[in-house]
Amino acid sequence: MVCTCMAATIKSPSRLARPHSVFRARTLSEVFAETALDAGPSAFVLASLPRHSKPVLWVQDRLSTKEAGDPYLLDVPLLRVQLSRPADVLQAMEDGLGCSALGAVVGEVWGDPHALGFTATKRLVMRAEASDMPCWLVRRASAPALSAARNRWRVTSLPAAAHPDDPRAPGQPRWRAELFRSRMAPPAEWVVRHDRAADRIHFSAPLRDGALAEGDGTRGQFRAR
Amino acid sequence: MERWQKAMERAGNSAPDDLPTVLVTEGTHGPVVHAVNRAARLTGIKRGGRVVDMRALCPELRVEYADLAGDEALLDRLTLWARRWCPWTRRDGADGIILDTTGSDHLMGGEAAMLAGMEADLSTLGLTAQLAAAPTWGAAWGLARFGPVRALAHPGNLTEQLAPLPTDVLRLEADTVLMLHRLGLKTVGDLITIPRLSLTRRFSRAELARNPLMRMDQAFGKTAEPIASVEARPPVRALSRLPESIQDPTPHIPLLCEDLCAQLEKAGQGCRQLALTVFRTDGEVRTVRAATSRPNRDAEHLARLFEGKLERIDPGFGFDLIALEAGGVEALETRQRRLDGKVDNDLELSRLVDRLTARFGSRAIQRPARKASHLPERAQGWVSAMTMPPETTDTPARERPIRLLQAPEEIRVLYAIPEGAPAQFIWRRQTLNVTRYAGPERIAPEWWQDRPGTRLRDYFKIEDQMGRRFWLYREGLHEDGRGGAPRWFLHGMFA
Numbered sequence: 136m137v138c139t140c141m142a143a144t145i146k147s148p149s150r151l152a153r154p155h156s157v158f159r160a161r162t163l164s165e166v167f168a169e170t171a172l173d174a175g176p177s178a179f180v181l182a183s184l185p186r187h188s189k190p191v192l193w194v195q196d197r198l199s200t201k202e203a204g205d206p207y208l209l210d211v212p213l214l215r216v217q218l219s220r221p222a223d224v225l226q227a228m229e230d231g232l233g234c235s236a237l238g239a240v241v242g243e244v245w246g247d248p249h250a251l252g253f254t255a256t257k258r259l260v261m262r263a264e265a266s267d268m269p270c271w272l273v274r275r276a277s278a279p280a281l282s283a284a285r286n287r288w289r290v291t292s293l294p295a296a297a298h299p300d301d302p303r304a305p306g307q308p309r310w311r312a313e314l315f316r317s318r319m320a321p322p323a324e325w326v327v328r329h330d331r332a333a334d335r336i337h338f339s340a341p342l343r344d345g346a347l348a349e350g351d352g353t354r355g356q357f358r359a360r
Numbered sequence: 361m362e363r364w365q366k367a368m369e370r371a372g373n374s375a376p377d378d379l380p381t382v383l384v385t386e387g388t389h390g391p392v393v394h395a396v397n398r399a400a401r402l403t404g405i406k407r408g409g410r411v412v413d414m415r416a417l418c419p420e421l422r423v424e425y426a427d428l429a430g431d432e433a434l435l436d437r438l439t440l441w442a443r444r445w446c447p448w449t450r451r452d453g454a455d456g457i458i459l460d461t462t463g464s465d466h467l468m469g470g471e472a473a474m475l476a477g478m479e480a481d482l483s484t485l486g487l488t489a490q491l492a493a494a495p496t497w498g499a500a501w502g503l504a505r506f507g508p509v510r511a512l513a514h515p516g517n518l519t520e521q522l523a524p525l526p527t528d529v530l531r532l533e534a535d536t537v538l539m540l541h542r543l544g545l546k547t548v549g550d551l552i553t554i555p556r557l558s559l560t561r562r563f564s565r566a567e568l569a570r571n572p573l574m575r576m577d578q579a580f581g582k583t584a585e586p587i588a589s590v591e592a593r594p595p596v597r598a599l600s601r602l603p604e605s606i607q608d609p610t611p612h613i614p615l616l617c618e619d620l621c622a623q624l625e626k627a628g629q630g631c632r633q634l635a636l637t638v639f640r641t642d643g644e645v646r647t648v649r650a651a652t653s654r655p656n657r658d659a660e661h662l663a664r665l666f667e668g669k670l671e672r673i674d675p676g677f678g679f680d681l682i683a684l685e686a687g688g689v690e691a692l693e694t695r696q697r698r699l700d701g702k703v704d705n706d707l708e709l710s711r712l713v714d715r716l717t718a719r720f721g722s723r724a725i726q727r728p729a730r731k732a733s734h735l736p737e738r739a740q741g742w743v744s745a746m747t748m749p750p751e752t753t754d755t756p757a758r759e760r761p762i763r764l765l766q767a768p769e770e771i772r773v774l775y776a777i778p779e780g781a782p783a784q785f786i787w788r789r790q791t792l793n794v795t796r797y798a799g800p801e802r803i804a805p806e807w808w809q810d811r812p813g814t815r816l817r818d819y820f821k822i823e824d825q826m827g828r829r830f831w832l833y834r835e836g837l838h839e840d841g842r843g844g845a846p847r848w849f850l851h852g853m854f855a
Contacts, residue, residue: 192712
């Protein structure tokens with residue numbers, strides 16, 4: 136895995152330093168989805184997971200499974216847990232964080248359940264840091280409330296990069312990742328491009344002018360067909 | 361036959377007693393009668409006859425297929441149940457149980473009383489039995505099948521009892537019996553009168569089931585024929601008797617588990633199931649169960665399986681006896697897995713699966729199982745994590761979404777375009793505009809497992825105005841002769 140970080144000219148380089156160290160932090164991070172049906176946040180989490188033979192514990196609550204579907208044909212070995220109550224999801228994640236045979240723990244929680252308060256996230260943070268394991272919470276249909284998560288991201292899909300062969304087709308996926316709260320870095324925003332085949336992720340500063348953004352498919356290619 | 365009648369009664373369509381009914385099995389030349397009821401026996405239908413012949417005898421005959429495997433399973437259970445009379449029991453062929461009652465008949469009031477009691481007990485189960493008591497296995501077999509009702513034989517009167525009976529008594533094969541008949545030897549008494557030397561000469565090379573002399577020796581006790589009992593394993597169980605009744609078993613679990621694991625370790629075994637039973641003071645019993653994915657005897661791990669489950673025990677007014685019993689006991693050798701003293705990854709993982717399964721049930725924990733199929737919903741299935749991890753197949757050649765909906769959701773196309781993805785559609789009450797698309801990728805139905813008339817699918821990867829990427833498909837083509845206009849579905853989401 137290679138991470139490249141292009142410092143932006145608009146903000147000072149120090150403010151945007153090292154997004155990939157935050158991205159790969161071995162602690163609890165939260166990802167909020169702007170729209171519930173966007174697969175960008177789960178793809179963002181998947182891109183961050185370490186590629187080794189250790190399996191990933193993927194815990195979903197019932198609504199997340201129903202609305203956003205199952206993880207499908209992933210490259211990492213998976214152990215999926217389907218539960219109906221959010222409190223059970225947190226319990227299963229805590230159980231998973233105590234097991235050294237796992238590579239990471241990912242939980243998906245729909246909405247703002249009462250069980251997912253500050254105490255519950257604090258417990259997850261402490262367990263994740265004690266076992267030195269990345270732990271992600273994917274939140275859909277929820278507003279960021281009080282949480283002990285070390286890093287909190289908001290991820291939205293952006294129009295994909297241009298396809299190398301077909302001008303009418305979407306190419307490599309791009310997302311806007313906003314780190315709005317973090318212990319490790321100041322808040323910042325990036326455009327993230329992911330090359331799934333080569334397993335490469337690029338963080339770059341966002342271009343404010345949409346017309347300059349290369350190949351985002353919204354202007355010239357809108358009616359390319 | 362009686363098992364079948366009982367099953368039919370339970371299903372609520374019991375046949376009348378006076379309707380001749382037979383159970384059949386497949387023979388070489390068509391079905392053969394395996395069991396008959398009383399009405400059929402009275403009309404002259406015999407076991408072993410062909411069904412077409414028996415139909416000629418009795419046209420209104422009702423014919424059902426026999427469940428031989430079920431009969432065997434019942435007989436195996438009954439063999440263990442028969443330990444109520446004596447400790448040494450074993451199944452004998454497909455239709456008998458042999459009990460070695462030496463030294464236990466006096467507990468039932470003598471042999472005659474014991475046989476009567478057996479018949480009564482079996483009839484409460486709804487079974488009729490032909491019983492006989494004899495000094496040898498062979499004699500008991502023959503007397504039970506061909507002798508008088510509840511035949512009793514002693515070493516003294518064994519010869520008199522067996523002599524008038526036909527040669528079938530000797531557990532011989534049918535063609536040997538037929539041959540003896542042709543030689544004019546119809547009863548055991550005829551055989552006894554033949555000099556031993558000539559019988560030996562005639563049957564010197566025959567094996568046991570074709571050798572009347574050896575069978576006769578067995579029946580009269582000249583050759584020993586011991587009974588090897590099927591031994592039910594003693595239960596592995598740890599008990600904790602309490603001086604006073606309590607309501608919460610939690611503090612006793614670790615000690616019970618240690619006790620149980622010490623027993624298992626001594627026997628070189630591990631268990632896959634655990635049952636915790638509390639005996640309540642008001643005469644009730646409550647049980648909680650847990651299971652592990654591989655044989656285990658680690659006390660700490662087993663104790664953790666009961667976390668969160670003990671609240672479900674209804675303690676009533678308290679209980680004063682706790683029993684922890686191991687089920688699914690298998691051999692488990694002590695092995696050193698690694699030299700550096702760390703715990704094996706596989707072991708850790710199986711323990712996590714155990715804990716999650718104990719807490720949330722086995723259906724909640726799954727692993728993906730890839731299959732060689734082009735249809736997206738068949739390419740990845742989910743199997744229980746308690747089973748071994750399946751071997752992985754190659755990744756698909758074409759790009760696939762990272763999320764797949766559990767069932768494809770139909771979308772309403774507002775602005776269709778021929779030969780391509782729709783320009784605008786409604787999904788979950790939102791209107792989405794397609795800005796770019798890739799495709800189609802055609803996936804044909806799998807004719808070897810799909811129903812005839814299943815339509816092909818054309819998949820498109822599309823991007824909407826907000827930059828989200830979805831996987832759509834059109835089911836069927838216009839005028840493909842398989843239903844009306846093609847419908848559109850949304851099946852998954854791309855990264």
